Amino acid sequence: MLEELKERVAEANRQLGPSGLVKLTWGNVSEIDRASGIVGIKPSGVDYACLKASDIVLVDLDGNRIEGTLNPSSDTKTHLHLYRSWPDIGGVTHTHSPFATAFSQAGRPLPCLGTTHADHFYGTVPVCRALTSEEVADDYEHNTGVAIVEHFARESIDPMQMPAVLQHYHAPFTWGKSGLDSIHNSIALEMCAQMALSTVQLAPDTAPLPSHLLDKHYLRKHGPGAYYGQGGKAGH
Numbered sequence: 001m002l003e004e005l006k007e008r009v010a011e012a013n014r015q016l017g018p019s020g021l022v023k024l025t026w027g028n029v030s031e032i033d034r035a036s037g038i039v040g041i042k043p044s045g046v047d048y049a050c051l052k053a054s055d056i057v058l059v060d061l062d063g064n065r066i067e068g069t070l071n072p073s074s075d076t077k078t079h080l081h082l083y084r085s086w087p088d089i090g091g092v093t094h095t096h097s098p099f100a101t102a103f104s105q106a107g108r109p110l111p112c113l114g115t116t117h118a119d120h121f122y123g124t125v126p127v128c129r130a131l132t133s134e135e136v137a138d139d140y141e142h143n144t145g146v147a148i149v150e151h152f153a154r155e156s157i158d159p160m161q162m163p164a165v166l167q168h169y170h171a172p173f174t175w176g177k178s179g180l181d182s183i184h185n186s187i188a189l190e191m192c193a194q195m196a197l198s199t200v201q202l203a204p205d206t207a208p209l210p211s212h213l214l215d216k217h218y219l220r221k222h223g224p225g226a227y228y229g230q231g232g233k234a235g236h
C-alpha cells in the first residue's frame with residue numbers, strides 16, 4: 001500500500017516539470033493514505049525529472065519521518081495542516097506558477113469570469129492573508145496552513161468546492177482527491193488566472209459569470225447528479 005503511495009507521489013511530482021507550472025524546484029506534491037494516516041511527499045530540493053519512488057519521504061500527520069533518507073519538502077507542515085483539517089482531501093500541490101502567483105502577490109482574488117473557471121472552481125478563488133512577523137518566526141510553514149484553514153472557516157468556503165487558495169505575497173496551493181487531482185487543479189488555476197488577466201486587459205469592467213452559468217458548469221461536473229465526462233474524467 002505504501003509502496004503504491006510512493007509510486008503515485010513520485011509520478012505526480014515528475015509531472016510538475018512537463019506541466020510548465022514550476023521552474024527550478026519551486027513546487028511540491030503530496031498524497032495521503034487515509035487508512036494509515038501516512039503522507040508521501042517530495043524530498044526538498046530534488047530535481048523532478050529523476051525523482052524515484054524510493055526518494056519519496058513518508059511522514060505521519062504529526063510530521064514524524066516514517067521512511068526515507070532525504071529531508072521532506074520545506075512546505076511539508078503546510079500540507080499536513082491541510083490534511084489534518086480537511087479529512088476529505090487526498091492530495092496537495094504547491095507551485096509558484098506565474099499567473100496565479102501574480103494574483104497572489106497583488107492580493108487579488110481570482111474572479112470567475114467564464115465557464116472554464118466554473119468547470120473547476122465554484123466561484124471566486126480566495127486570497128488568504130500573509131503571515132505576521134510572529135507567525136513567521138514561530139513556525140512559518142505550519143502557520144501558512146493555519147491561515148488557509150482559518151480563512152475557509154471564517155468565510156464558510158467548502159474546500160471541496162474551492163480546491164485552491166492564493167496566499168497574499170506568496171503563491172497558490174491546490175488540493176484534490178489525489179496528488180494527481182491536485183496537480184490538475186493547479187494547471188486549471190494557472191490557465192484561469194492567465195485568461196482572467198487577458199480578459200480584464202481587454203475589458204476592465206467585465207462582470208463575473210452569471211450564477212446560472214456558474215451553477216450549470218460547476219455542478220454538472222461536481223454536483224450530486226454530475227453527468228460530465230467518462231467516469232469522472234475531465235475533458236470536453
Ligand SMILES: [Zn+2]
Nearest residue numbers: 094095096171
Ligand atoms: Zn511557496
